[in-house]
Amino acid sequence: MKVIICENYDELSLKAFEVIKELVTSKPDCVLGLATGSSPVGLYKNMIKDHKENGTSYKDVKSYNLDEYVGIDRNDPQSYYTFMKENLFDGIDIDPANTHVPYGSTAEDCAAYEKELEKVSVDLQLLGIGQNGHIGFNEPGTPFDILTHIVDLTENTRQANARFFDDDINKVPTQAISMGIGTIMKAKKVLLVANGENKADAVKAMIEGPVDTACAASALQNHPDVTVVIDKAAASKLSK
Numbered sequence: 001m002k003v004i005i006c007e008n009y010d011e012l013s014l015k016a017f018e019v020i021k022e023l024v025t026s027k028p029d030c031v032l033g034l035a036t037g038s039s040p041v042g043l044y045k046n047m048i049k050d051h052k053e054n055g056t057s058y059k060d061v062k063s064y065n066l067d068e069y070v071g072i073d074r075n076d077p078q079s080y081y082t083f084m085k086e087n088l089f090d091g092i093d094i095d096p097a098n099t100h101v102p103y104g105s106t107a108e109d110c111a112a113y114e115k116e117l118e119k120v121s122v123d124l125q126l127l128g129i130g131q132n133g134h135i136g137f138n139e140p141g142t143p144f145d146i147l148t149h150i151v152d153l154t155e156n157t158r159q160a161n162a163r164f165f166d167d168d169i170n171k172v173p174t175q176a177i178s179m180g181i182g183t184i185m186k187a188k189k190v191l192l193v194a195n196g197e198n199k200a201d202a203v204k205a206m207i208e209g210p211v212d213t214a215c216a217a218s219a220l221q222n223h224p225d226v227t228v229v230i231d232k233a234a235a236s237k238l239s240k
């Protein structure tokens with residue numbers, strides 16, 4: 001794992017953006033695995049700014065998102081579909097037909113998304129990390145070889161995401177559809193961004209802990225090409 005420690009969130013967002021820009025410039029028809037959450041928002045802002053100022057084009061890029069809540073309409077303001085439109089897709093020239101966000105609640109929906117993913121090869125998978133070490137919505141205890149699946153969200157995750165639902169945990173869905181760790185591990189390259197002290201334990205477990213399902217992100221120690229871009233606070237519990 002390559003670990004880049006940045007002074008602050010702005011620097012982290014710029015560093016992560018540089019990785020994406022290099023890929024999109026060298027391979028304009030690349031396939032990006034994308035993530036939601038607050039961590040990648042700064043990176044997405046840089047992509048939009050660069051697209052507007054320097055004309056970097058995403059017209060031939062395909063994207064596949066990690067996850068989506070179950071039981072929320074696509075066009076609901078809280079859906080990850082809406083999040084991606086508002087925070088990235090509407091600000092760049094990506095073809096909406098080339099963007100994919102999982103949707104549904106059944107095993108068939110999961111298999112259909114996995115089948116879509118099998119048609120391509122993800123060049124770069126962007127990830128955030130949950131406070132309990134989840135990636136996508138792969139909660140602690142999830143087998144490392146699992147593919148796209150329906151997840152029962154933990155109390156911890158629902159609490160952490162309540163900030164997007166009027167701070168009311170009762171409004172946070174109880175399930176999600178998520179790429180599995182096995183799906184994520186198929187990507188050629190992984191770029192993980194994390195900031196803030198509340199991520200320090202998860203970051204330490206991911207990088208220095210045993211490779212164990214107790215921390216889903218520790219599976220990434222087995223991936224050949226992972227870049228982790230974090231700020232000082234998220235790096236504060238690393239031993240070296």
Ligand SMILES: N[C@@H]1[C@@H](O)[C@H](O)[C@@H](COP(=O)(O)O)O[C@@H]1O
Nearest residue numbers: 036037038039128129130136137
């Ligand atoms: N499913 C998402 C993850 O994909 C995300 O990485 C994580 C961290 O979110 P944030 O970046 O807002 O801290 O939480 C959510 O539960």
